[in-house]
Amino acid sequence: MTEERTNGHGIGGRGGGRGNNGGGRGGNTEGNNSFGFPIVDEESRATMKNISSSVLPHFHGERNEDPKTFLFEFEVVCRTYDYLEDSQKLKLFPSTLKGAALKWFMGLVPQSIRTWDEMKHTFLDRYLDYCMPTNHKDEVFKMVQREDENLEELLERFQYNLKRAKMSDVDQETLKAILLKAIRDEWVDILNMMGKGDISQLPLNDIADLCIHLSSQNRA
Secondary structure (H helix, E strand, O other), X not given: OOOOOOOOOOOOOOEOOXXXXXXXXXXXXXXXXOOOOOXXXXXXXXXXXXXXXXXXXXXXXXXXXXXXXXXXXXXXXXXXXXXXXXXXXXXXXXXXXXXXXXXXXXXXXXXXXXXXXXXXXXXXXXXXXXXXXOOHHHHHHOOOOOOOOOHHHHHHHHHHHXXXXXXXXXXXXXXXXXXXXXXXXXXXXXXXXXXXXXXHHXXXXXXXXXXXXXXXXXXX
């Protein structure tokens, strides 16, 4: 798998006002400053690790996407790779945008974003109302572990989707079945070895603990 350094530079545009380029709410005007980058490039001593593009979540600015879920997944990746400082997140963020969303970003006012909170607020202001609501319960039942997603990340996404779908009344056995169905087969085999038997017989909380423990071992 090819690795690439995702530092977010080399993208630009002129912004301001309201428009419809890239869907959602405004933030664009016509202009001729195609090299003005929206994010202020402040000095930082933080290390930028190489992250495969396949690990990153991507947002295209389409109506059927969920901007809050996208930001949550982005934060999970940042935490996994120790991108904890604003400067690191701001350099990585543009690499997650595609299509209409990237065009929107290119049209933001040059040097207008200084903090990660400002970037999140600007992004949500643009897309939160524009994107159509999804059936969150369907997302829970259709969850599948991604190829580059470790078990702890999957568990966090599972818990987040449960909360968003307001499924607190679902019994533990059903939740356990949904989680185990989402885990890739090769990881289920490893979890069975760690649990010294069929983990489907264990309580949900014990399975979650095994997932976290296995992810911690893989990071060591």
